[in-house]
Amino acid sequence: ANLRNPQRDYTFVSLAGPLSNILLAFVFGFILLFSIILLKSHSTIFSILSLLCLFGVKINIILAMFNLIPIPPLDGSHVLAYLLPYPLSVRYQQFARYGIVIILFLIITDTLKYPFLLADYLSKILLGWMISIGRFFG
Template sequence: MALTAFAGPLSNLIMGFVFLIILHAVAVFFTLSMPLIYILLFLEFAAQINLSLAVFNLIPIPPLDGSKILAALLPDRLYYKLMQYERYFYIILILLLVGGTLSGPLNTLVNALYGAFSWLAGLIFRGFA
């Protein structure tokens, strides 16, 4: 179950990295023009959205994928005890999202991932610039 739960965030991480590779390829191999700027912005936003979804889905609060990954790491007894309060965790998650409490930590993680993936994608095209 944990592998299935990790498949969603993993696919978002891969897609974010692919969008950054394409972004760097377009930036290196094409002359900057106004239409190209919109393409680069689209690729940047697509990468950020995918990385944001990956980080968000890894929050270990039900019904997100992170809770299923956590379930694989916890002893069954403790996991079942936590699942008794699943509906309350869902309400807490909604309140944290609406209150903006999660935006700071999530943005920090997304920005770190974006920077690392962008650096790796840039290494691929370093010799072409």
């Protein structure tokens, strides 16, 4: 890639993945909203589409939250490295080689459940809004 300001532009590239996951979560949420309004009388189609949308919202928010964790090689580490002052950024980037080990440690110790709990909470908020709006108009 031919980036004009590589450090800043690479940060934008790193944010593209989580932002696309958030956008997809909203797309699934709006599909759920319109299915509540338009398809609730078609119970089989509505049930299948609703389940697909519920999983689509949850999975995409979980992926966005996971990718924003500031541990290399996840996208959040590139964003944090850009936001830190230069000397701290250099020291932080030296830990990149240990990122996978740190992630495995967090998985084994069940510490990663906290970002997933936050993702679950955020997905419930989005789904709650969409379901409430759909019921209001449906």
